Amino acid sequence: MPELSVIVHGPNTQDHLTGLLDSLTAHPLPDVEVVVAAVGDWARETAERHAPHVQVLPLPGGTTDAAARAAGAARAGGRWLHFVRAKDGLPPGSPRTVAERAAELPDTVDVLLLDHLRSTWRSSGLPSADGPLLTRAGRTELTLDDSGYLLRLTPLLGTRVLRAAFWRAHEERLTTDDEPRAALAALLLAGRLACLPHIAHEDRRLRPASLPPVTAEQHLALVDRYEALLDLARERPAVYTVLYEIMVRDCLRTFARGGMPEGVAEEFFHRASLAALRRRPEGHRRPAGPEGIRRSLLEEGAYTRYRAFQTANRARRAVRSAVRAGRRQAAARVRDHQYRTALRRPVDPHLAVFAAYWNRGVACNPAAIAAKLAELAPHIHPVWVVTERNAALLPPGTDHVVPGTRRYWEVLATAKYLVNNVNFPNAVVKRPDAVHVQTHHGTPLKRMGLDQMPFPAAAQGLDFDALLERVDKWDYSVSSNSHTTRMWERAYPSRFVSLDHGYPRNDVFYTAGAGDVRAVRERLGITPGRRAVLYAPTHRDYEAGWTPRLDLAALADRLGEDTVLLVRGHYFYDAGVSPLTGLRRSGRVVDVSSYDPVEELCLAADALVTDYSSIMFDYANLDRPIVVHADDWETYRTTRGVYFDLMAEAPGPVARTQEELTGILTGDAWRDESAAKARAAFRRRFCEYDDGRAAERVVRRVFLGQDEASLPPVLPVGERTPAPTPEEATAS
Numbered sequence: 001m002p003e004l005s006v007i008v009h010g011p012n013t014q015d016h017l018t019g020l021l022d023s024l025t026a027h028p029l030p031d032v033e034v035v036v037a038a039v040g041d042w043a044r045e046t047a048e049r050h051a052p053h054v055q056v057l058p059l060p061g062g063t064t065d066a067a068a069r070a071a072g073a074a075r076a077g078g079r080w081l082h083f084v085r086a087k088d089g090l091p092p093g094s095p096r097t098v099a100e101r102a103a104e105l106p107d108t109v110d111v112l113l114l115d116h117l118r119s120t121w122r123s124s125g126l127p128s129a130d131g132p133l134l135t136r137a138g139r140t141e142l143t144l145d146d147s148g149y150l151l152r153l154t155p156l157l158g159t160r161v162l163r164a165a166f167w168r169a170h171e172e173r174l175t176t177d178d179e180p181r182a183a184l185a186a187l188l189l190a191g192r193l194a195c196l197p198h199i200a201h202e203d204r205r206l207r208p209a210s211l212p213p214v215t216a217e218q219h220l221a222l223v224d225r226y227e228a229l230l231d232l233a234r235e236r237p238a239v240y241t242v243l244y245e246i247m248v249r250d251c252l253r254t255f256a257r258g259g260m261p262e263g264v265a266e267e268f269f270h271r272a273s274l275a276a277l278r279r280r281p282e283g284h285r286r287p288a289g290p291e292g293i294r295r296s297l298l299e300e301g302a303y304t305r306y307r308a309f310q311t312a313n314r315a316r317r318a319v320r321s322a323v324r325a326g327r328r329q330a331a332a333r334v335r336d337h338q339y340r341t342a343l344r345r346p347v348d349p350h351l352a353v354f355a356a357y358w359n360r361g362v363a364c365n366p367a368a369i370a371a372k373l374a375e376l377a378p379h380i381h382p383v384w385v386v387t388e389r390n391a392a393l394l395p396p397g398t399d400h401v402v403p404g405t406r407r408y409w410e411v412l413a414t415a416k417y418l419v420n421n422v423n424f425p426n427a428v429v430k431r432p433d434a435v436h437v438q439t440h441h442g443t444p445l446k447r448m449g450l451d452q453m454p455f456p457a458a459a460q461g462l463d464f465d466a467l468l469e470r471v472d473k474w475d476y477s478v479s480s481n482s483h484t485t486r487m488w489e490r491a492y493p494s495r496f497v498s499l500d501h502g503y504p505r506n507d508v509f510y511t512a513g514a515g516d517v518r519a520v521r522e523r524l525g526i527t528p529g530r531r532a533v534l535y536a537p538t539h540r541d542y543e544a545g546w547t548p549r550l551d552l553a554a555l556a557d558r559l560g561e562d563t564v565l566l567v568r569g570h571y572f573y574d575a576g577v578s579p580l581t582g583l584r585r586s587g588r589v590v591d592v593s594s595y596d597p598v599e600e601l602c603l604a605a606d607a608l609v610t611d612y613s614s615i616m617f618d619y620a621n622l623d624r625p626i627v628v629h630a631d632d633w634e635t636y637r638t639t640r641g642v643y644f645d646l647m648a649e650a651p652g653p654v655a656r657t658q659e660e661l662t663g664i665l666t667g668d669a670w671r672d673e674s675a676a677k678a679r680a681a682f683r684r685r686f687c688e689y690d691d692g693r694a695a696e697r698v699v700r701r702v703f704l705g706q707d708e709a710s711l712p713p714v715l716p717v718g719e720r721t722p723a724p725t726p727e728e729a730t731a732s
Contacts (some may be wrong), residue, residue: 004080004081006084008034009084014087022050037071044056073168076164093633111166113159113193125457125639140194145236148239155179155180199632254268294309297309350416360390364421369439383400384401385402418437424470439503442617448488448491455640458639474494501698505599505618528730534602536598564589605726627653652679691714
């Protein structure tokens with residue numbers, strides 16, 4: 001019996017079935033079977049071209065989705081069933097991930113919940129809003145009565161993998177052409193649930209103009225859907241209340257946005273009103289404010305007054321929007337006047353403006369350059385651009401400006417040097433005698449700049465014309481290796497000069513001594529002799545928030561008391577609640593997401609575990625073990641785009657599952673001869689210019705005007721001595 005049956009069902013709408021089956025048959029798996037309930041001749045012909053890797057079940061044209069699902073399930077032999085509409089998609093590698101997770105689950109679990117991507121006819125690979133809810137649920141088994149918030153997940157049947165025995169027991173209730181109704185019913189009928197907070201489904205929305213218009217009956221059926229679902233939850237107060245809230249919200253939203261003809265809209269409002277009043281939980285309180293007014297009018301059935309309320313709200317929003325726009329325009333005029341006035345002043349040859357990571361503080365390559373500048377060119381005064389929130393965290397005595405203030409625009413207008421590891425705002429004018437230095441903040445594995453154009457999930461609405469205008473202001477671009485130099489020239493085509501001097505932030509990996517390593521470990525509470533593994537994953541453009549790819553508590557238990565996990569979440573996710581909150585005080589899992597600088601964490605670690613983060617290129621300078629955990633490589637490569645195949649050119653062993661990672665770290669594979677050879681090849685390619693004197697070369701070249709021939713030459717990789725390992729630091 002296969003572990004998982006993927007049941008693809010429906011007609012080959014707009015030929016999306018071809019791509020779906022291509023992805024499924026590219027890497028067939030022994031514990032995953034594919035059953036295609038092909039509706040119509042085109043779907044049948046498409047499916048037959050993929051035989052024998054798929055089982056083809058021909059169905060007559062016009063067969064409904066519900067009937068096709070049922071037919072496919074009857075043919076399937078797997079322990080778990082994953083229903084996928086022919087128009088939708090499965091990210092590369094997701095069937096394997098789902099099958100592995102399903103194999104871990106006992107028969108007491110009925111439904112496995114997945115995260116998904118959203119795609120439309122205009123864009124692809126957009127994150128869903130479900131990630132935070134699935135992360136909150138974690139990987140433990142749970143019941144809906146204790147986790148009613150899971151009803152707020154997007155109601156897609158493709159994000160619910162059903163145990164086959166559960167499907168057979170409830171097939172009659174789950175066989176409906178109303179997919180959201182089936183998706184919600186699956187949760188209500190399940191005994192226990194489990195979650196896989198990884199991307200394993202793609203919901204593809206077709207262009208509405210290509211679909212039949214929504215009928216009045218389909219609009220009105222929304223109310224019937226929730227009436228039937230509330231009947232299933234009648235004896236479960238907590239679940240009932242959440243479902244009631246979802247019903248009212250969905251009805252009001254559909255009424256406001258549905259574009260229904262007036263007669264249909266009035267009938268819909270009437271039916272929703274009766275349901276909202278009749279189904280209202282005892283003692284249930286309406287929210288305050290406009291939402292409370294909407295619900296009150298709905299329950300009263302006050303259609304005319306509700307329409308008047310809508311009209312008045314639109315008018316108020318228009319007025320408020322106009323007022324805000326006027327204020328913004330006035331503020332912009334003041335700012336522009338201040339900036340234009342400052343631009344008429346002479347450029348100050350002794351003033352340098354520094355910024356890093358969208359004005360987060362003193363960090364990265366700009367910080368290393370500023371430190372060397374104080375040593376070699378103390379006559380140049382540095383001013384940092386820092387947000388008001390982060391200003392309190394600056395080192396004492398740091399001269400800084402807050403974005404938007406008068407002095408902010410004055411220093412940007414008059415500074416001779418502007419140094420940043422991202423871009424300065426579009427409004428910044430490039431003066432002919434000013435020097436802009438782009439330091440970047442990593443070696444590119446993922447696609448950057450113009451190379452993001454084919455990857456909308458990564459670009460996320462990036463204005464490429466505005467990007468090129470910012471790039472054209474660069475005088476210098478700092479690079480750490482020839483791969484990076486070539487990729488920057490490709491991704492950011494302009495006339496800047498590449499400074500092939502190394503990344504200044506990586507100098508510390510050659511200048512730090514044993515005392516520095518011991519001091520960092522002491523600050524982190526790592527006792528001598530204990531192995532510290534730094535886990536530093538990157539962010540996913542296709543996920544709404546940070547979803548840990550590992551069960552960190554389980555990993556820490558398997559690694560034992562002699563190992564501490566230093567977990568570094570990506571800075572893009574620092575605004576939310578950390579999923580590490582419950583683990584950070586265990587002693588064996590330390591949340592270092594807010595610890596700066598990250599280079600000190602690298603010095604403290606005996607080994608690095610990462611996925612696709614550029615930290616691997618920096619850490620390789622230390623010549624210490626690196627393990628790549630790449631459970632979603634195919635999805636990442638497809639949605640983000642990459643410059644080379646990390647699986648073939650990794651800096652050490654690669655784990656595709658948590659079990660493989662655990663085996664590597666509990667054995668010798670993380671630091672054996674094979675790992676050392678892979679790391680050596682990686683260092684030769686990607687640590688090419690990093691030798692401990694990068695900041696000096698940049699300062700002498702840019703700020704002191706020395707020519708290339710007079711700069712300290714780059715020491716070959718084989719002749720460099722990295723900072724001592726923690727073991728060496730303890731022994732010295």
